Amino acid sequence: MPYIDDVFPADKSSLCYDPDGTVPEFVASVTSWKRPSQWTRTPSLFVDSTNPGDVEQGQLGDCWWLSALTVVSVIPDVLQRLFVEANEAEGRYTVRFYYQHEWKTVTIDDRIPCGKDGLPAFGHNTLKNEIWVCILEKALAKLLGSYEALDGGYLEEGVVMLTGGRPERLYVNNWSQNPGKQPWRKDRLWDKLVQYSTENVLMGTGISSSRGQTTDESKGLVAGHAYAILDVRETSDKKFKLIKLRNPWGQFEWKGPWSDASRNWTFQYRKEMGADTKDDGIFWMEFKDFCTYYDKITCCRLLNDSIFSFPMESKLKANLKNNLTFPYAxxxxxxxxxxxxxxxxxxxxxxxxxxxxxxxxxxxxxxxxxxxxxxxxxxxxxxxxxxxxxxxxxxxxxxxxxxxxxxxxxxxxxxxxxxxxxxxxxxxxxxxxxxxxxxxxxxxxxxxxxxxxxxxxxxxxxxxxxxxxxxxxxxxxxxxxxxxxxxxxxxxxxxxxxxxxxxxxxxxxxxxxxxxxxxxxxxxxxxxxxxxxxxxxxxxxxx
Missing domain, CATH: 2.60.120.380 (Jelly Rolls)
Structure with missing residues (x-):
């Protein structure tokens, strides 16, 4: 018999703080609650391994959380250890989060808020039959009280809740220029990012905005929005320093130099970096352009009390990257x-x-x-x-x-x-x-x-x-x-x-x-x- 969570019901009380008062705009996008078997014939928590392209944002303003999922998705071991129990037959999932500086568990059913098209209205996987994004988003909403609690937040907190790691914040402009009129030292920030990438420190970034989330159509960038940093690499000929990023929208990408269709990409560079032209929210930027538009970087170390201190649920069989090392642990x-x-x-x-x-x-x-x-x-x-x-x-x-x-x-x-x-x-x-x-x-x-x-x-x-x-x-x-x-x-x-x-x-x-x-x-x-x-x-x- 399908499991029903009476504590976090499939109604408006789980969507917002005050369902009888003025409700947020995103609530109107939800027309029904469905189980995954109602929108796909073969639902699965994980399909093969996890990767940054799995995550897409919906009508809820939780880019901070979805970017955190994107950042962590490069390490499937982490996401799978979050699941204490995964009973797909009954639709019951128990998930752990690092909350209030300790690990806490929350149990939910798999009834997901959906829109007019019958698909998940909020965060979801790119593949219709994969559901780990929906499940983790709902589990966090229950932990914090409602989906409205996810509407706006901080990337560093999302990564910490997923990993139990410790965050560090780097301010791009303050690495780049010195008020004492010293020469710009962006090279030191670059060296730091390369070091952190080598040590598998999780990283994300953003563009500050005092006016909420705003889009720049000409540049393909969104201010007041969180992005995942997926890679930090220099071309083999040492001519260019490049950063690979992802917009959790799954689309709307950088349109400047080294964008998907840029003429900067030679056949050799594209092969070397694994770059493609898909409109999937993933794009490359040259480091100097990154420093021009982005102003802060969130880093998260996985230390000795992180998610890796827990075993993995034996039923989960994704393709793991066990060759990764985490020196800070x-x-x-x-x-x-x-x-x-x-x-x-x-x-x-x-x-x-x-x-x-x-x-x-x-x-x-x-x-x-x-x-x-x-x-x-x-x-x-x-x-x-x-x-x-x-x-x-x-x-x-x-x-x-x-x-x-x-x-x-x-x-x-x-x-x-x-x-x-x-x-x-x-x-x-x-x-x-x-x-x-x-x-x-x-x-x-x-x-x-x-x-x-x-x-x-x-x-x-x-x-x-x-x-x-x-x-x-x-x-x-x-x-x-x-x-x-x-x-x-x-x-x-x-x-x-x-x-x-x-x-x-x-x-x-x-x-x-x-x-x-x-x-x-x-x-x-x-x-x-x-x-x-x-x-x-x-x-x-x-x-």
Whole structure:
């Protein structure tokens, strides 16, 4: 007998928050709920393996989620491990998602909202008889309360929920140009993307928009929209750096150089890159054009507590790519927790109350790569407005036994500030030398309460512990004033380990829905606030 989920019924209450009030426009596109056997004779959860061309967007504005599915689809192992149970005969599926910083399961039936043509109205597979996109979309809608909860979101959150990985956000323009009038260094961003691609870090991108989702017909690009990054490659003759992307619409592609029909494609290049002329939402761009139009990149590492810690449902028999390796999965991890309250919410480094923040002492026993991330408890969609008024970040201060009790000011040459952002996660990868560091989680403004978790990952040995000593802010300069002659001079960049950091700040925009966020404060005159949005990586030592 077909399974029926009474908790998430096949009616309008599952489509939107208030079915008796004003409903979103996408609700009108649903005329019925059907099981896959009602629109295809041979429904199957997976048909062979999964690939980016499987995913297509429907009438719901959940490009952030569908782009996350596209990004993850290159690793079929991940998608299949999401299914705890797949009873296709009864139409019952149990799926796991990484939600509120832990793995949670949700069980649904296979009744899918459909349109007038009798096919799925929202996200769906390209093949009519393949249904994993519909099932995962419905499972997430149930977890979050309704399909309306999916109407607008953030690519990084979608990838995290699918993988249990940890996100990092790179801002394209801040890698490309230096406010200190230094030469453009897009090559460093390119090297970083190539490295991440080699290490199977999942990546997506987007074009910010303050007016919601807008299309540019002449260029074939969509602002306020999420794209998947599928490949990062240089031609064999070293003449061109190319990026392969996909629009979750399954159509509407880039029309400039290196687009499907571009004359840039010679027979050799097309064969080498595997490029074709299908109108499937997949296209190539030259890296310099990518930097012109796209402004942020979402990266997600699969670490030791990711989806790979779970076995695969034995009934699923897709063609797996078991030759992939994930070096971050072997990294050591340590986590500390804390909170900002009335006594310890001191704001950023340019605030004299900065010393009131919680502090942790990081002991690096061997120089090498470190991934640092701060995040806060997951909030429901309707709490976003309140949440995003409280940007979160952290400072990293290189200390010694004699001076670590003096915290950095905004002019310190030994400090790095991961500038607070209005997001649930804020992270960075650094090269750190052997020694001791003070880690100070902070909010953008003082007196902003909230809990946080801070994690450190590295292939090397390290330790992090709460720092209970009484700390004070160094007196080398007052906030917003010019440093004294004895204070460190203001520089356009600083160095910690092998990392050179310059100053900048950038807002975060949502994909698929217009979200007006409070603008971040501008840098005060005379301040040398050390942020990492313009993070420039020097060449790393191989280890």
């Amino acid at each position: 072997n990294w050591n991890r340590k986590r500390v927790e804390g909170a900002w309250d009335n006594e310890c919410a001191g704001g950023m480094m340019n605030n004299m109350a900065f010393a009131k923040n919680p502090h942790f002492r990081l002991t690096v026993q061997k120089s090498g790569r470190f991934f640092l991330i701060i995040y806060r408890p997951y909030l429901s969609q309707d709490a976003d407005a309140q949440y995003y008024r409280s940007g979160i970040g952290f400072a990293v201060y290189k200390g010694t036994d004699s001076n670590y009790k003096i915290l950095p000011t905004d002019n310190s040459p030994n400090a790095l500030l991961q500038y607070p952002v209005y997001a649930r996660y804020n992270s960075i990868e650094l090269d750190l030398d052997q020694g001791e560091y003070v880690i100070t989680p902070c909010t953008m403004y003082s007196n902003r309460k909230g809990e946080f978790r801070f994690e450190v990952f590295s292939p090397n040995t390290f330790d992090i512990q709460p720092l209970e000593d009484n700390l004070r802010v160094g007196l080398c300069s007052s906030r917003g004033s010019r440093p004294t002659d004895d204070a460190p001079k203001m520089n356009s960049s600083i160095t910690i380990g092998k990392n050179m950091i310059s100053t900048s700040q950038q807002p975060l925009a949502r994909s698929g829905k217009n979200l007006n966020t409070t603008p971040q404060p501008t840098k005060q005159p005379g301040s040398n606030m050390m942020t990492t949005y313009q993070f420039e990586f020097a060449q790393r030592n191989k280890f």
